[in-house]
Amino acid sequence: KAGVTQTPRYLIKTRGQQVTLSCSPISGHRSVSWYQQTPGQGLQFLFEYFSETQRNKGNFPGRFSGRQFSNSRSEMNVSTLELGDSALYLCASSRGTGQASYEQYFGPGTRLTVT
Amino acid sequence: SQQGEEDPQALSIQEGENATMNCSYKTSINNLQWYRQNSGRGLVHLILIRSNEREKHSGRLRVTLDTSKKSSSLLITASRAADTASYFCATDMDSNYQLIWGAGTKLIIKP
Numbered sequence: 363k364a365g366v367t368q369t370p371r372y373l374i375k376t377r378g379q380q381v382t383l384s385c386s387p388i389s390g391h392r393s394v395s396w397y398q399q400t401p402g403q404g405l406q407f408l409f410e411y412f413s414e415t416q417r418n419k420g421n422f423p424g425r426f427s428g429r430q431f432s433n434s435r436s437e438m439n440v441s442t443l444e445l446g447d448s449a450l451y452l453c454a455s456s457r458g459t460g461q462a463s464y465e466q467y468f469g470p471g472t473r474l475t476v477t
Numbered sequence: 478s479q480q481g482e483e484d485p486q487a488l489s490i491q492e493g494e495n496a497t498m499n500c501s502y503k504t505s506i507n508n509l510q511w512y513r514q515n516s517g518r519g520l521v522h523l524i525l526i527r528s529n530e531r532e533k534h535s536g537r538l539r540v541t542l543d544t545s546k547k548s549s550s551l552l553i554t555a556s557r558a559a560d561t562a563s564y565f566c567a568t569d570m571d572s573n574y575q576l577i578w579g580a581g582t583k584l585i586i587k588p
Contacts, residue, residue: 395576405565405578418575452520461576462508462569468520 363388366455366469374475380441383472387434387455393417394436395461396428399450399471408451411436412459440474448476481509481566481579489585496553498582500566503547507569510576511540511551515562523551523564553584561586 367386375381387394395418396408407420411430428438434455440447450471456464484499500509511523524540526533526549533540539552553560563581570577 404580407575407577460574462510462574465510465522465525466576467522470519
């Protein structure tokens with residue numbers, strides 16, 4: 363089975379721009395979660411989608427948004443980028459919703475640098 | 478908000494020795510998970526243990542859960558260089574199945 367894939371792997375953007383990251387889950391997995399990882403804050407949950415519906419959301423501003431398509435692929439968008447948005451963005455898929463109940467399979471991440 | 482906190486923050490041992498990491502949490506949980514992250518393989522799930530379980534094994538890994546002390550431990554036996562990584566525990570809170578992550582334990586295995 364192919365693993366979780368994320369594109370692009372690396373991205374450099376300028377403050378004020380917007381960015382869209384993509385995640386393809388493992389075949390058959392309907393839940394996709396997004397995380398932001400930084401050295402200072404660690405792993406922080408952004409949101410979870412299941413069957414095209416947002417099931418859970420972390421404490422991030424509205425500049426961070428996401429969506430899930432009917433094939434379970436997911437995208438997240440960050441608008442009006444700030445320097446503090448520089449981070450590794452991780453996507454994880456699982457068989458069911460309710461993250462804690464299922465093992466999460468992570469992609470390699472997208473390293474976003476905002477200059 | 479941080480639910481699980483790992484201890485120690487960093488651990489350095491000789492290859493072949495056992496490594497023990499601990500995770501403490503604040504509120505009742507449904508499940509607790511352990512993950513490993515290294516530069517080569519990214520973030521990988523190790524073990525999921527439910528609140529009604531006390532111990533689980535997977536190969537050289539052993540996880541225990543003590544709900545009365547609100548703590549869990551991860552034991553890696555006969556450590557290898559490939560075990561060098563950061564180890565995270567992730568828990569939910571009783572009423573919410575969202576995972577909340579600790580800051581991790583950085584484990585270094587010296588040859």
